[in-house]
Amino acid sequence: MDEKQIALENIKKTVTGNPVVLYMKGTPQFPQCGFSGRAAQVLKACGVTDYVAVNVLEDQGAYDYLKFYADFPTFPQCYIRGELIGGSDIMLAMYEQGELQGLVQQATAAR
């Protein structure tokens, strides 16, 4: 397997093995980008605290190849049960429409 295949395999394991995953720049406590910070805030507002946050600044494989996994070129990216939900714009819009709360709560409760 080459570097890209290994990275994509790792991403697949992470997003399918955890109910809620956020790929972001920095950490929820110390985000390194405004959009990543906003995404973490949205998850916090949804009442989810035990999601997996992957800091792409410390994960070269995810940094280089996440864009190919779900054909989405930017960070942050939020996955629920292995499905890409979107970036911070989509997360915020779904939160404001009251959709995201139920999705993440169902996903974390069903574990």
Place this chain on the structure above:
Amino acid sequence: MKVTPENVRDFILQGLACEHIHVDGDGRHFAAVIVSSEFEGKGMLQRHKQVYQALGDRMEKIHALSMQTLTPAQWADNH
């Protein structure tokens, strides 16, 4: 070379037919309102992907793009 909001608008228009488009930005962070009938019947994720596809490799010159993606009917409702 610094990317301007006009550049971003033109990049998107080259790949996506838009009824209306407005882009603001500081050279790194951009915010776009994009109205296209190509969004009909598509969810938000699919719409964002359509815009990213229109931008293609040029997305690498843009640090961050925040977007509202609306159909002409949704745009009319907002105005």
